[in-house]
Amino acid sequence: MPGRRIGQRAAVFTIIALVLLGAVLAFAVARPRGLPEAVAAVPAALICVAGGLVTPRDALHEVRELLPTVLFLAAVLVLAHLAEEHGVFAWAGTAVARFGRGRPQRLLTAVFAAAAVTTAVLSLDATVVLLTPVVLTVAARAGVRARPHVYACTHLANSASLLLPVSNLTNLLAFAASGLSFAGFAALMAVPWIAVVAVEYVIFRFFFAKDLDGRASLPEPPGPAPKYALVVLALTLAAFAALQPLGVEPAWVAAAGAVALAVPLWPKLRVRTLVTEANPMFCAFVLGLGVVVLAVRANGLGDRIDALVPRHADLVGLLLVAGLAAVLANLLNNLPATLVLLPAAAHSPGLVLAVLIGVNVGPNLTYVGSLATLLWRRILHARDAAPRTGEFLLLGLATVPLCLIAAVVTLWAGLRLSGAS
Template sequence: MKTTKAGRPARAGSSPAAEVTMIQTTDVAELPAPPRPWWRRVDALDWVRVGLLVGGVLAVALGLLPRADARETVERILPLLIFLGAVIILAELAARAQVFDVIAARITIAARGSNLALFALCLLFAAATTIFLNLDTTAVLLTPVMLATAVRAGVPALPLAMTTVWLANTASLLLPVSNLTNLLAMNRVQLSPLEFAARMALPQLGALLVVAGCLWLFYWRRSPARYEPPAPVKPVDRRLFIAGSAACAVFILGVITGLSIYWVAPLCAVAVVVAFAVWRRAELSWKLLPWRLLVFVTGLFLVVDTIGRHGLSDWMTALIGTDPGDEGVIRAAAAGGVLSNVLNNLPVYLAGEAVVPVANHDQLLGLLIGTNVGPLITPWASLATLIWAESCTSAGLKIQWGRFMLAGTVTAVLTFAASVGGLLLSIHL
């Protein structure tokens, strides 16, 4: 029987040229694909992060941002960077200690196999965590819980992940403790915590109702109506589970009791690192450090400070205006929401606060709403979204950023309308 050079039988009626073509095609297909260049393996957001840092360093080197101002900026954000690094390490090691697996199993069991009940529980859990703690705590500690919940329930992870990030950003209006910008605004408008909550109750209610509807429409309704509740989880290493649980509990208690998060978070992270060093040293590596987030934050503040010295304040005044009435509230909220998605909500709030007249309390609250509920479109719009994205990446959940931005745009516009409308209604009641 006639055979090819590869030892395979030739097909009847095939020509030598066809045999050669078949052999060559097969051999080429079996060769391993050449590795892609390193610059093609880098995530697009990584280019943005590094680009911001390079831009900030160049601004200092070229004199666009004086060295003294740059040093002051770095000294101001250094505690923030330490806090962010510490809480991310704390959350990552707590996840490896199965703290979140245990919580996730209890949530899925409590929902009794109903997708609708699971949606309601996750919504309430995320909203309560953000309102009574703060949005960064939700992003850091709740994201792994939601992702583990999806695994335990055998349901898609994306709806639970989106619940976390959208509620982290939009459920932070009610209490001053919910957001750093709330604390800054409360001092400016001279409201007590209860007075602040009373003024922001309608905006918060409107935001929650709209976000719940959009979450169901865009993500949850496609999930199966029923799932099989999992069995309770027993930690593999009970010592690490206890250490991780205790560290998370101390961190949350520290936030609730008003202790400085800038030393509570590092202490809790160190405690868990020590526990892993004693009982599971192989889990510790430099990959735990969230370098992407730290690079982004540093570059962002340097770039925003540079822009501020070259006309940002004048531009913000032109956008926001000085009208103390309804028009001023709407303009401030719209400017805050749009610019938060272009830059980041924290520097945008600070830039806007600097140009809002001190007497315009309602206008400042409008700016606060815009910078709190608006950052739903771009992944860099808030630190909570950045922290959430880091957790999703660590868990292997790939986010389709095009869909993220499209759904976020619709939700941001509707949430903006509901929350600003609630503020205007509370003003005129």
């Protein structure tokens, strides 16, 4: 009888936790009156603690575990903003237009390269928030249809974030769980990253063939490159790899890069602007969401998820894990999907990376798959360039399955060659 009561209590707690998670995600998608996501996530986390769904000690431990990742997110958002202030994205836009030479196909190639590199180095948020408006402007000035190029921004913001631990918030979580070094992570994900970008590019060329016909206006020559900012970004990226084995958190490296970019701009910078760019409310959302997801896992759902995750990182196991992660990303959003799955996969670096493939590539299937995609959609709506839902879904169906397979097969080959599993 006591055991039955405990089981009923766990079932009730699971339902409550799932309702809270659903409410938080629905609020994040809708953002009524433009309110930040934390308005729902933080109270939901407090309800989980006050209601006994998680203990205060476990909640505090989860926040401490997530805090380095969240601090990095804040630092890299400031880093990307300062890079924009130095003219990095404006210069990239003119360079992209120049490479296009009046031909939409070449322009798409240049946008793919710019989006893939921006995502890998400055994270997917920089691609969505800073590069997408630049690409829209470049397409308008060139007199070409913007659709292929702006779709490339959101697809590569998700799928091209596979390369480095610092490319995505999900990557940082997976990196912490994998036990790999910065260089080891990048080495294993380099070929899957190339494979995904290549598959996306080929499909885009066919899918948007009519939009890529014709000629475009020749652009003006690009201005001088912002050399100081580019050097600082390159040194920051090198420092991520060099200092991680020494135990230096990526947040400190990103913060140092931001300080270096801020120094020449200091007379016209405002501290309030930098704080706003760090997006503390979104950081609070991530921490609150982590506690809510912990409540979901701790009250029974975690055991069910664990039972679905294979124990071995063979090809079939990797495909199953990546597929499961992609499905959960589109049902729950990729961040909570990562938090739910990583504990079940943490015994194998290969399975952790397969989870990452699923939660990074999978969100290209629906708008709700990632917060970055939702933000991209919001940006286009604000510029009267709203995407077509049917077209978005068809493009996702065309790209996501093939990209998942290409990434997982190349990851499996890399794991076999490296001896990691």
